[in-house]
Amino acid sequence: MKFLFLILTTIFFLENNFASDKLYLPFIVDLNKLEAMKSNELQKGSIDVGKNIFKSRAVNCLSCHEAPIPEERFHGNFGPSLIGIGSKYKKAEIRIRVIDAKLINPETIMPSYFKIQKYPRTPEKFFDKTILKAEEVEHIVEYLYSLK
Numbered sequence: 755m756k757f758l759f760l761i762l763t764t765i766f767f768l769e770n771n772f773a774s775d776k777l778y779l780p781f782i783v784d785l786n787k788l789e790a791m792k793s794n795e796l797q798k799g800s801i802d803v804g805k806n807i808f809k810s811r812a813v814n815c816l817s818c819h820e821a822p823i824p825e826e827r828f829h830g831n832f833g834p835s836l837i838g839i840g841s842k843y844k845k846a847e848i849r850i851r852v853i854d855a856k857l858i859n860p861e862t863i864m865p866s867y868f869k870i871q872k873y874p875r876t877p878e879k880f881f882d883k884t885i886l887k888a889e890e891v892e893h894i895v896e897y898l899y900s901l902k
């Protein structure tokens with residue numbers, strides 16, 4: 755009986771872990787360390803491209819965060835200032851916050867920018883769609899990491 759219980763909990767554990775891993779591929783999320791790695795197939799991002807994506811009104815990071823971009827007029831303050839964020843966190847810690855800030859704080863108002871949504875009621879056309887592409891996440895990670 756005990757043995758059966760052990761097998762069932764192991765299967766449950768493996769399935770759950772596997773499922774959550776898949777939602778973030780090609781990123782590898784470590785929920786113990788609260789870090790996310792990029793897989794080798796993804797190239798290193800570019801700071802300049804990252805800055806442009808960051809300040810674009812399509813993605814709207816600036817609607818909630820202050821950043822050292824004085825030429826942009828409006829900076830929000832719903833979220834913490836990102837000035838100096840590159841000294842506060844490693845790249846892997848920045849990356850997990852950009853792909854899915856809800857992994858750190860389930861109550862956060864920050865959108866999950868790279869999470870594959872597969873809830874039963876998600877319309878089919880949004881399957882496998884994320885707000886940012888994996889490459890765009892990498893550009894943003896490099897940009898934020900450069901803010902020392």
Ligand code: HEC
Nearest residue numbers: 813814815818832833834848851852859862863864865894
């Ligand atoms: C709707 C508001 C909102 C938007 C839009 C938003 N964020 Fe956030 N962000 C937050 C909040 C609030 C937090 C604080 C985390 C929490 O709620 O626990 C946060 C936290 C962060 C952190 C961690 C900061 C720290 O000091 O721990 C990073 C990095 C970050 N956001 C990056 C981004 C990037 C990059 C974008 C755009 C792609 C973005 N955010 C868009 C609200 C937002």
